[in-house]
Each structure stands twice: as C-alpha cells, then as structure tokens.
Amino acid sequence: MNIGHAAKRTGLPTKTLRYYEEIGLVKPARDTNGYRAFSEVDIHNLTFVARSRALGFSVEECRTLLTLWQDTDRASADVRKMAALHLARIEEKIADLAAMRDTLSELVQGCAGDDRPDCPILNGLAGE
C-alpha cells in the first residue's frame, strides 16, 4: 500500500505520514522503486496515533502510548497515569479558555457596535 492509499485509510495527509516516518513513529518498508510500502500493522499504528492526537496527546506522548500498546506486559497503571495527567491538562485549558470567554463576552456585551468611536472593548483592553 503506497502513501496515498495509506493517507486515505488513516485520514492523515501524506505530508504527515512522511513526517511520522522521519521522526520514527512508523517505519514503513520500501518497494524496489523507493516508494513507501505501508503494511496493515503500520496502518493500525497510524490509526492509533491519529486517535491519540485527536484526544490532544502530544506526538511524544503518542510515541510512549504506542510503545505501551505494543508491550503486552505493560501495567495499565502506567497508561492510566498518563491519561489522568493529560485529562488534568485539558481541564486546565478549558478553565483558562472559559475565563477568557467570560471576560471577552462581558466586553462584547458592553459594546454598542455602531459607528461611534466609543468602544468599551478597547477601553477594557487598555485597562479602563
């Protein structure tokens, strides 16, 4: 299976597949003509990475998760720890964004939004 097909199977762009090979996340074989030859295992790994990325794990974390996944002797506690840590980071981000939203929403609500120059948003950003 060459790269275009693998891209369709995994939903990842070809550029990303090449990048993942470059950083050693996948190691597809090569055909005699130099084309990458993705195996079903490669596709499986890539799908796993894609899912993990979609949940916000960094590429390095994905590498670790992938290793854990391939190691049938791993302790589930290790994985749980990583996931819980990541969950906490996500919660934190949400809280940060929610704070931004609240502030910004207040500013927007206070602004008439007409053609007059008086603007509570800018005043707010300037610090009253």
Place this chain on the structure above:
Amino acid sequence: MNIGHAAKRTGLPTKTLRYYEEIGLVKPARDTNGYRAFSEVDIHNLTFVARSRALGFSVEECRTLLTLWQDTDRASADVRKMAALHLARIEEKIADLAAMRDTLSELVQGCAGDDRPDCPILNGLAGE
C-alpha cells in the same frame, strides 16, 4: 526607562519586548549608548497588547486592535466584530476540549490502573 524596567512594568519578558520591536508592534527610542528607551506610551501599548494576548488574540490581531485603539475615529462596530469572532473561536475550542475531556474521562474511568496489562484506555485508542 530601559528594557529590564519596562519588562517589570508590563510583566513581559525582555525577550518578548525585543521581539515585539522586531515585528514593529512597539518602536522604543534609543539612548546614545544604544539601549532601548521605553516611553510611557510604549508601556501603555505593551500593556494593551499583553492584555489582548491574555485574552487569546493573535499577535496580528493585537496589531490591528492597537491601531484601532490609537485611531480615535474608529467605529466601535469594527472592534466588536473582531471580538465577537474571537469569542466564537474560543467557544469552539472549549467545545473541542470538552469533547476530548469526555472521551478521555470515560476511558480513564474504565481502567483499573493496576499492574495487570489489560487496559481499556489503550483498547479505546486502538478502536476497540
């Protein structure tokens, strides 16, 4: 006021102040010795930018907001539009993160987290 003092006043690192000068966000004068000399207006502008950045606006958006702020003839509608658009982006990010949190939280909850290798989190990432 040289850069170290300006950094303390604005809460921004000196590196960031130099960077902001490089991209033309601020244009501090120079002393005869070549040191940057920040005026009160510079500090005001930097504070404005710092606040806007803290609300998640991109640096380019900050540049625009800064211009609008300095233009006493601007229409508040322009600012409101930018802010509302940004607000929508923030809401979207929050929704994305909330979805991640929910999925991840389910996976974590299903995982015993002991020293056995069976791990619903990895199974979930692998796609059942």
Place this chain on the structure above:
DNA sequence: ATAGGGCTTCCAGTCGCTGGAAGGTCAAGG
C-alpha cells in the same frame, strides 16, 4: 512519445516566543 498523476527528497515557512553565545556599557567597591 507524451501527458497525467503519484511518488521521492530537500528546504523553507508557520507562530510566538525562548535560549544561548559573544560582546559592549555602567555603577560600585577595593
């Protein structure tokens, strides 16, 4: 023979800083 599509590599750019090296400047202390 040629046209097209897909594949290869390599290099540069994104965004917003951040770190570090090499060196100039300044005020205080011995």
Place this chain on the structure above:
DNA sequence: CCTTGACCTTCCAGCGACTGGAAGCCCTAT
C-alpha cells in the same frame, strides 16, 4: 585605576507539528 557583576546589545538556532513548494523520478494510458 581596575575589576566585578549586572545590565544591555546583536545574531543565530530551536521548539511542535506540521505545511507548502520546487525539482525530479516512476508508472500507466493514450
């Protein structure tokens, strides 16, 4: 007067995770 140490300067490189583009090879169909 000299040194020390804290400042300041510039320039260059790197982060994460791609993304775009150029130059060129490969393969199939007409």
